[in-house]
Amino acid sequence: MKLHSRILASAVSVVLLASACNSTPDANSFIVSGEINVESGTIYLQGFRNKMFFVTDSAVIENGKFSFTGSLERSDLFGLTLDREETFSPYYIFLENSAITVKIDTESKRRRAEITGSATNDLFTAYQRADHRTFRIDSFIAANPASPVSAYILYRDYSYQLTREEIDTYVQRLDPSLQDLEYVQTLKELSVTLEKVAIGQPAPDFSSFTPEGEEITLSSRLGNGYVLIDFWASWCGPCRRDNPNIVRVYNDYHAKGFDVFSVSLDEKRDAWLKGIEDDHLTWTHVSDVLFWDSAPAKLYGVRGIPANFLVDKDGVIVAKNLHGEELEKAMAELLK
Structure with a gap:
């Protein structure tokens, strides 16, 4: 069954938890092995769409451990939450088909999980830690044109402050493999919309x-x-x-x-x-x-x-x- 945000996944049962944590995924699947400072409960894997998160899967937390398995068409952004209704600030994670470990400290004010095993997430973490006073989105795209992180950052953090011409330019610099990504499709639509609501245009009625x-x-x-x-x-x-x-x-x-x-x-x-x-x-x-x-x-x-x-x-x-x-x-x- 294909779930939201292009993820094929199912919650791993408690019985399979121990073996899953020691398994190595094949090239077309991922295993997330997690630790959290919560003894028991449920943790939710949320897909991302239009600046919001939606539950795609859940797993049982037992003795502070949890696990997810699945398959992705391409690396993409997800969130981990303890609250099913949380849509604002999950623990961000870029999943890819690999063995990934996650450590979550719910008492940390930084609201970031410690994640290893995902090269895409490593790039996203580098962006989060960058000095945003000097950060340049054009340079980031030039260095990482085929990374979904570039498309995500352009879409999420820069689209609202760019002109239509700038959006078109940056989208063209992204690798062709990203052109069907939802972020990029949204940016293309936004470019058309911005022309319609430019100064001097009639205000669209609604x-x-x-x-x-x-x-x-x-x-x-x-x-x-x-x-x-x-x-x-x-x-x-x-x-x-x-x-x-x-x-x-x-x-x-x-x-x-x-x-x-x-x-x-x-x-x-x-x-x-x-x-x-x-x-x-x-x-x-x-x-x-x-x-x-x-x-x-x-x-x-x-x-x-x-x-x-x-x-x-x-x-x-x-x-x-x-x-x-x-x-x-x-x-x-x-x-x-």
Whole structure:
């Protein structure tokens, strides 16, 4: 049976645990032998898609040990968690068809497992430990064009801050063997989307649901001045820190023709509503509560939040990603 994220796997039973830990996989399979400072319980192997993790397998922890076996078409990113519902911060691991050992210290604040036996994960660990003030994604791709780590980093950590032209350039530098990888396909789609939501283009219309359950369209809020389409989430620290700035600008300029249309990428409705209340956000709010599968976020090519688009009364995008003083200066100029 083929499971999510191109993994063929099944949980190893307790009876087979001892022998599995001493086995050597063939060239088309992997064995993960793990140690964790938890005596018993269940550990989950999660596949990665669209900046989220989803359970693909589980194994029993016995005397602080666990094991997974399976087969991969290519090396890819997975996560290990003790909580089935954990989608945010698992222990990251790039699996490949080899014998891999994992040591997890749940008390460590670094939230990283000690992993050996996966060359792909070694490269990912090197990236994590790099000085990101001087790190260059173009140099990394040039040195590792055929590694899925290059595609993942470009997709996960850089796509939201690159132009369409830069994305196209970097994707072309990746090895042809990676072109069908989900990360790369998403980047290609993003390039097309960014052209559609560039400054000067009409803002794509969409509908979503208010906290009261009413379905409304963006277009129903346009035509009376400037509208800031604000993508945020209650779990997003930078978003919450920017909210007081938006509140201040809204209070100062709403009567002059400025409005906000907030789109949440929350996955839990209660958390979304609490964030609205706690931050005193008194304008229109919508969400499909689908986390990174948010349809409006995909429509606008949003790969990182906070993100926003300023739209004029004619429905044309006139500015993007105005935060802090930038938003206030823009409205002072436009509504003077």
